[in-house]
Amino acid sequence: xxxxxxxxxxxxxxxxxxxxxxxxxxxxxxxxxxxxxxxxxxxxxxxxxxxxxxxxxxxxxxxxxxxxxxxxxxxxxxxxxxxxxxxxxxxxxxxxxxxxxxxxxxxxxxxxxxxxxxxxxxxxxxxxxxxxxxxxxxxxxxxxxxxxxxxxxxxxxxxxxxxxxxxxxxxxxxxxxxxxxxxxxxxxxxxxxxxxxxxxxxxxxxxxxxxxxxxxxxxxxxxxxxxxxx
Numbered sequence: 001x002x003x004x005x006x007x008x009x010x011x012x013x014x015x016x017x018x019x020x021x022x023x024x025x026x027x028x029x030x031x032x033x034x035x036x037x038x039x040x041x042x043x044x045x046x047x048x049x050x051x052x053x054x055x056x057x058x059x060x061x062x063x064x065x066x067x068x069x070x071x072x073x074x075x076x077x078x079x080x081x082x083x084x085x086x087x088x089x090x091x092x093x094x095x096x097x098x099x100x101x102x103x104x105x106x107x108x109x110x111x112x113x114x115x116x117x118x119x120x121x122x123x124x125x126x127x128x129x130x131x132x133x134x135x136x137x138x139x140x141x142x143x144x145x146x147x148x149x150x151x152x153x154x155x156x157x158x159x160x161x162x163x164x165x166x167x168x169x170x171x172x173x174x175x176x177x178x179x180x181x182x183x184x185x186x187x188x189x190x191x192x193x194x195x196x197x198x199x200x201x202x203x204x205x206x207x208x209x210x211x212x213x214x215x216x217x218x219x220x221x222x223x224x225x226x227x228x229x230x
Contacts, residue, residue, distance in 0.1 A: 028211035030218045036148040038088060043081040045221060047150075052225070054081040062228060073227040080220045087213055089146050092139045098206050099135065102199055103128040109195045130163045 034047040045052045053061040058078030060067045069077070103124065110121045138153040139146070152159070 028207075028214060030211070030215045031154045032150040032214060032218055034150055034221070036084060036088065036146075038085055038146040038148075040144055043084050050225070052228075054078075056081065060228065067228055069228065073224070076224055076227065080224055083220065084217065087217070088139065088148055089141060091210065091213055092141060092146065094206065095135055095139070095210075096132070098203065099128065099131055102203070105195055105199055127163070131160060134159055134163065 034045050037044040037046075041055065043054045045054075051063055054077050056078070058074040058076075058081070060069065060077050106124055107121065110124060114120060134152070134156065137149065138156055139148045141147070
């Protein structure tokens with residue numbers, strides 16, 4: 001019983017971590033390789049090779065050189081920067097909303113079944129704060145400027161799981177001394193089974209939507225760069 005109680009505590013937090021950062025679904029094949037800055041006056045897309053600046057009217061500069069393009073490319077650039085302005089800030093808000101949603105659902109379940117003094121609740125709150133910080137390294141808005149960083153974004157799941165492991169070890173260490181986790185076996189088992197079943201579907205849909213968004217951005221960027229190069 002002791003081993004099972006500890007196992008389900010670890011299982012529950014593992015489900016929250018994996019679901020919050022990226023629900024258990026097929027890995028997205030597209031990994032962006034550029035940072036994006038969205039300002040009122042321009043959109044800048046930068047990687048190790050190129051720095052592309054697109055103004056709201058579609059005019060562009062590549063590596064500090066103004067580009068003379070065909071009207072069709074100008075229209076494409078204008079539409080692309082509009083797409084980024086609409087979609088990336090929306091993604092940021094939705095990602096934070098998903099984290100809050102998962103935290104709220106499990107927080108209520110823990111309070112209802114384990115009480116306000118539960119060590120598991122404290123660790124859930126700590127986990128939430130760390131995951132918010134992790135997300136903010138990938139995409140954040142300061143003032144009216146949105147920043148997207150591809151490396152932290154591509155590592156969200158891996159880094160989230162690393163944070164989770166640290167939380168696991170803390171729970172295991174605390175449980176050895178308090179033994180409270182063993183008394184909570186039945187409640188934890190119900191939470192892992194009932195609340196997670198509903199959240200898993202919601203989070204998988206969001207994860208799929210994010211993959212579609214990133215794929216669309218990558219396709220539009222690569223197509224635009226091909227047009228710019230001719």
